Amino acid sequence: MAKLIVGIGLLLSGCTAAYQPMGLPMTQPALTDSALIAADGFELPLRRWLPEGGAPHAVVLALHGYNDYSNAFDGAGRSLAARGIAVYAYDQRGFGATRNTGIWPGTDTLVADLKAAVSQVHARHPGLPVHLMGESMGGAVVLAAMTSATPPDVNGTILVAPAVWGRDAMGFFPRALLWLSYNTVPGMVVHPPKDLKIQASDNIEMLRALGRDPLVIKGSRVDALEGLTDLMGTALAACGHLSVPSLVLYGAHEEVLPKTPVNRAVEDFESGGRHVVAVYPDGWHMLLRDLKGQVVVNDIAAWIENPKQPLASGADRNRSLLAAK
Structure with missing residues (x-):
């Protein structure tokens, strides 16, 4: 009987959805050396990588992927800072040390947190070009923000394997399973x-380190997956409406995101003629941390400095690798 009671309790514990939307404004947003302070007073832990021995000539504000946190950009941040590009990244709400x-x-x-961060980065570095960089879920947030009614003021975006996989791009069974789970046990962790x-990367040691990192979330609530799906659907619909010049990066070995929505997104990006789509033959989902991630980072730095110059890696001529996958 005791086991039955415990089992029922565990089941019921998953029957309530939980969210943490932004609260009412209570302060002016601020950027300290260690945190982004949102308008509702919520603190988002911040990491930054700044050039040594000189002022930066450009700034990148980076958003991490799902269940990850700002440390995802440590390697890329150090490399870009060495090229004179300041990099800021914060833990998004619900992730990392928040x-x-x-x-x-x-x-x-x-999206509101991102817009506040952009405003604060401009205040910290007046007159410098600012670019948004989003990895996976972070790319979806960037797409949602840039196609909103009041997009943030940036010079361009860098979308690293942006997560574009809404309900209309899902098969019947995944969509039905998500609907059933959300409507019965939204709080259950899966x-x-x-x-x-x-496989998310060929950098196995890095993946093992993520498994040991206490700030990387290992399981997901069903209601969080529901919210992520909504975000990815918004991002997929936004791909054909992105107005600022953008660098869109995918790996030929992309396995986390399905082929169909990724190719649909790439076709929408290419339709405008103002974006650069690059596909890396040795790349996976976590492009910046792959074994050949430095090649990607070098392309990003060069594109920021001159977006009209062909990429040195030649990845901007590899579109067919993704389509044929």
Whole structure:
């Protein structure tokens, strides 16, 4: 009987959805050396990589992926700083060292935090060009923000394997399973199956380190996956409406995101004629941290300095690798 009661309790604990949207404004947003302070007073831990021995000539504001945090950009941040580009990255709400980790904040809140961060970076570096860089989920947040009614003022965006996978791009069974789970046990935490044969990078040591990192979330609440799906759907719909020059990066070995929505997104990016799409033959989902991630970082730095110059890696001539995958 005791086991039955415990089992029922565990089941019921997953029956309530939880969110943490932005609260009412109570202060002016601010950027300290260690945190972004949002208008509702919420503190988002911040990391920064600044050039040594001189002022930067450009700034990148970077957004991490799902269940990750700002440390995702440590390698890229150091490399870009060595090229004279200042890099800022913060833990998005519900991730990293923020309060209430694992609880989804909602697309509007993620976008509002991004806009506040852009404003503060401009205030910190007046007159310098500012670029947004989003990896995976971070790329989806960038797309949502840049196609909103009041997009942030930036010179361009760098989308690293942006997460574009809404409901209309899902198969019937994944969509039905998500609907059923959200409507019955939204608070249940699920973990990827151990036999799931999806590889995010060829950098195995890095992946093992992420598994040991206490700030990397290992499981996901169903309601967080529901919110992520909404965000990715918004991002997919936004791809054909991005107006600022953008560098869109994917790996030929992309396994985290399905082929169909990725190719649909790339076609939309290419339709405007103002964006550069690059596909790396040795690249995976976590392009910046792959074994050949430095090649990607070098392309990013060169594109920021001259977006009209062909990429030295030649990845901007590899579109067919992704389509044929």
